[in-house]
Amino acid sequence: MRVLLRNPRREITIDGRRRVHALLNELGLSREAHLVIRNGELVPGDGELNADDEIEIRPVISGG
Amino acid sequence: MKCRTCRNPAIIDLPRHNANFCAEHLLQLCRRQVEKAIHDHQMFEPTDHLLVAVSGGKDSLAVWDILRELGYRTTGLYIALGIGEYSHESQTFAEDFAARRGLPLVIESLRDDHGFDVPTAARATGRVPCSACGMSKRHIFDRVARDGGYDAVVTGHNLDDEAAVLFGNALRWDVEYLARQLPLLPARGGFPRKAKPLVRLTERETAAWCIVRGIDYIVDECPMAAGNKHLAYKQALNLIEEESPGAKATYYLGFLERMAPLLSGSSARRADELASCVRCGSPTGAEVATDGSTVCAFCRLSEKARGHEPVPVEMLMSKSARRAAAKEARG
Numbered sequence: 001m002r003v004l005l006r007n008p009r010r011e012i013t014i015d016g017r018r019r020v021h022a023l024l025n026e027l028g029l030s031r032e033a034h035l036v037i038r039n040g041e042l043v044p045g046d047g048e049l050n051a052d053d054e055i056e057i058r059p060v061i062s063g064g
Numbered sequence: 065m066k067c068r069t070c071r072n073p074a075i076i077d078l079p080r081h082n083a084n085f086c087a088e089h090l091l092q093l094c095r096r097q098v099e100k101a102i103h104d105h106q107m108f109e110p111t112d113h114l115l116v117a118v119s120g121g122k123d124s125l126a127v128w129d130i131l132r133e134l135g136y137r138t139t140g141l142y143i144a145l146g147i148g149e150y151s152h153e154s155q156t157f158a159e160d161f162a163a164r165r166g167l168p169l170v171i172e173s174l175r176d177d178h179g180f181d182v183p184t185a186a187r188a189t190g191r192v193p194c195s196a197c198g199m200s201k202r203h204i205f206d207r208v209a210r211d212g213g214y215d216a217v218v219t220g221h222n223l224d225d226e227a228a229v230l231f232g233n234a235l236r237w238d239v240e241y242l243a244r245q246l247p248l249l250p251a252r253g254g255f256p257r258k259a260k261p262l263v264r265l266t267e268r269e270t271a272a273w274c275i276v277r278g279i280d281y282i283v284d285e286c287p288m289a290a291g292n293k294h295l296a297y298k299q300a301l302n303l304i305e306e307e308s309p310g311a312k313a314t315y316y317l318g319f320l321e322r323m324a325p326l327l328s329g330s331s332a333r334r335a336d337e338l339a340s341c342v343r344c345g346s347p348t349g350a351e352v353a354t355d356g357s358t359v360c361a362f363c364r365l366s367e368k369a370r371g372h373e374p375v376p377v378e379m380l381m382s383k384s385a386r387r388a389a390a391k392e393a394r395g
Contacts, residue, residue: 006283006284007283007284007285009284030299030302030303030306031079031306032266032268032302032305032306033268033298033299033302034268035076035268035271035272035275037275040275040278041075041275042075042076042087042272042275042276043075044065044074044075044076044077044084045065045077046065046077047065058271058275058283059283059285060122060267060268060270060271061224061267061295061298061299061302062121062122062123062267062285062286062289063194063285063286063289063290063292063294063295063298
């Protein structure tokens with residue numbers, strides 16, 4: 001799957017299927033500080049991401 | 065994963081509530097938390113005209129959206145801070161939000177209206193950029209609210225913001241700051257009432273509100289904020305939250321319920337201790353000079369900054385932020 005990451009903006013490719021929580025753990029990202037979006041919709045922690053999905057992992061922490 | 069309320073498929077898991085929610089019931093939860101904050105802290109009267117400070121980010125656009133939905137009369141205030149492309153982009157998000165909903169938006173520019181910007185003010189005064197920025201914004205919020213006759217200034221500070229500030233204040237045992245870290249500051253001595261209706265929502269929840277509601281906001285972090293202590297405190301609290309869901313809410317809301325009442329009276333200067341700035345007329349707690357005059361902190365900052373050559377954003381970014389920006393530019 002293609003994964004868009006932010007701050008800084010970059011794209012990575014992950015092989016195979018994953019659950020959202022597993023993907024965040026694999027990338028070392030806090031569940032409390034990120035949301036996962038597929039086709040403009042939120043995917044919950046146990047949501048299954050398919051190998052051909054395009055997703056965004058959006059950080060929610062702001063520093064101001 | 066099913067919604068706790070309706071058993072339809074959930075779109076988000078919220079460990080602090082030990083529950084999952086569908087889109088409809090996530091919005092209901094957010095709305096109810098904001099209504100509870102407004103009610104518990106007696107923030108507004110139904111007829112109040114609210115000045116909503118908007119940055120183009122998720123929190124300020126979410127609070128504007130929720131207050132509008134709840135039927136409040138609102139006007140947005142966007143301050144162009146002169147932080148390069150970040151400011152241009154964030155202004156576009158604020159303007160688009162207001163235009164699509166037919167909401168009034170006041171725009172004030174530090175560079176055009178005051179002759180300086182945040183990077184220049186930071187360099188000219190030796191302050192960290194977030195300090196120069198925060199002080200400038202607070203001054204302008206107050207003045208626009210006063211001049212426009214608004215009943216209150218509303219900001220989008222959320223539970224994570226407040227918990228992180230509380231953590232920082234407690235690390236220093238800064239009693240005066242702790243005493244005034246409240247969701248509602250009443251009007252006093254020429255300062256307007258200030259309210260934070262999102263204090264019961266985490267930033268994961270305000271971001272989810274925006275995504276579900278189709279609100280576009282600036283996702284990129286302010287290039288001046290990278291590496292600041294506030295972010296480090298948030299990361300530390302999120303580590304605790306993951307081990308102990310609900311810890312942030314217990315920490316901050318427990319402070320409001322059990323600690324803040326013990327600190328009342330240690331708060332900022334009384335209204336009769338405030339003077340008027342001889343430059344701009346704003347109320348100020350600044351010390352009176354030997355000639356009997358008082359100049360507020362914003363006027364002192366702007367006098368130094370206006371006389372300084374404009375400073376580009378890149379000169380003040382941390383090395384890591386510059387590397388990240390260069391990497392992003394290369395694609």
